[in-house]
């Protein structure tokens with residue numbers, strides 16, 4: 001994949017990431033990767049004032065969400081199936097920037113994230129490496145949150161992973177102007193495009209998960225499948241459709 005690479009110095013870590021994700025430099029690309037304060041960031045070359053995208057598990061936003069955690073207010077707790085000392089293993093088959101996967105791991109679940117887009121995967125890997133070294137969260141993050149860079153459809157068809165829960169959060173369908181995501185998320189959408197295989201992903205997931213499949217949707221979108229949704233949890237902007245395994 002081609003992207004504009006703006007690195008002041010090519011350190012070892014970055015060279016490894018570039019090789020790993022087969023990212024090549026392209027002068028004419030509208031998106032660029034740079035290293036800022038030791039973090040890999042994706043920025044919009046057509047609008048440099050736009051906030052770049054990076055993965056930071058130690059961000060203030062995450063700190064606030066974890067610090068103010070209350071069972072009844074945390075939707076991911078409510079949909080996860082966590083009970084007393086039962087912490088399901090979670091496979092996040094559409095990892096993206098790892099926000100939801102991080103919360104599941106904070107709640108105590110062992111989580112495997114799968115991401116197929118090489119640039120998103122590079123951002124995620126970079127965020128994970130920094131998270132693992134963090135003094136406050138590093139010790140539990142290392143044991144609970146891991147990344148596989150691949151297509152989930154391929155990974156789920158070889159049933160080596162048998163998670164209790166499979167979590168799906170594919171890119172949202174377009175609806176009307178009101179539902180346009182924030183500017184940085186529109187930019188993310190430009191990078192990923194539409195996920196046309198989400199329905200198939202749900203079908204495959206239902207054959208593999210032991211306990212439940214959770215599908216995160218925007219409030220206005222139809223369910224991913226015509227099959228009966230077994231349980232629904234709604235928030236202001238989202239709907240979590242929960243399916244039983246086949």
Ligand SMILES: C[S@@+](CC[C@H](N)C(=O)[O-])C[C@H]1O[C@@H](n2cnc3c(N)ncnc32)[C@H](O)[C@@H]1O
Nearest residue numbers: 094095096097098099100115116117151152169
């Ligand atoms: C909306 S984002 C997920 C956001 C994520 N839940 C978070 O909290 O940051 C969807 C992501 O799923 C990834 N994706 C979609 N289909 C996939 C598949 N079959 N295999 C792996 N990744 C997939 C896309 O590349 C994209 O990065």
